[in-house]
Amino acid sequence: MKVAIVHEWLESYAGSERVVEQMLLLWPQADLFVVCDVLPEGERGFLKGRPVRTSFIQKLPFARKHFRKYLSLMPIAVEQFDLSGYDLVLSSNHAVAKGVITGPGQLHVSYVHSPMRYAWDLQHQYLRQAGLERGPMSLYTRWLLHRMRLWDRSTASRVDSVVANSRYIAERIEKVWRCPSTVIHPPVDVERFTLGEAREDHYLIAARMVPYKRVELVVEAFRGMPDRRLVVCGDGPGAALVRAAAAGAPNIELRGRVAQAELVRLTRTARAFVYAAEEDFGIGMVEAQACGTPLIAFGRGGARDIVRPETGILFPEQSVGAITAAVQRFEAVAASIRPEACRENALRFSIAAFRERFHAHVEGLLAERAAA
Structure with missing residues (x-):
């Protein structure tokens, strides 16, 4: 059986690339197609020397640094991949990969990390953050995103089976594409995180400091709880906002970007891991649970799939008051949350669990097709 795997672009070894890695391990004979490949040499290990087939965008001027500026050409680019000789096509989609022809x-199964966020419900947020709310470039960008929405919706019908990475993404798929999906959570390397035993007095938040992570909200909440210690790990364009929120608060420690070993130590010893972002899934939350650490998380997005009553607390809105109340609720029940229960919960999202579920899903579809 000939297998093709289609991914948007290779830029870093992150969450979606970890899904592609498992696809390549499940179907080692597969050929890999991407719109653009700018992956640094030090992060290419998961490809195991495999050749990567790229689109014409790879050769366009400045594409290695600014390939996203060619978004308008990406639908055309993926449609030029000649996949006619393949029996099985697997796409890893958060933008255009599912649009292959x-x-x-042929059986086409698309693993969807999210429909194109910036073209759908996050369009206005994207325009604000990019400074494109007014002017000629704003009009052009709005027109382009309108065209991308039409293409994105129409190409959903090209997929034989849509797989969503969480219930939240399944709901978004139903909303924007009007099609059903099967939920299979992404693989998390829970074995890298061991169960913590001795707990210290700190709460922990670890996240890239970008606006939607709402790290500053957590900091502001703990600023109002001076008897509780918060450790903040991470860096990014929103770091100045977080520093301003923490200014003068002796109970808040900003650690910046820390080494992986130190992050694991801080997670294993934290009273709880606090998270205020609305995530598609939330790998960091699963990693905290793998350490036996309870969660205090915003109750929308992937957190609904991860947090159980016996492993953490969900709060209803992204506000200082809601976070403060959640910390107080957590402390009232903390003694009943066992580290072993948190660890057991994390194992639902292991690499082995993903491989078993995704392989069984695809093989079941192939068997149905063969029997038809």
């Missing part, structure tokens, strides 16, 4: 004799 396949024939009636």
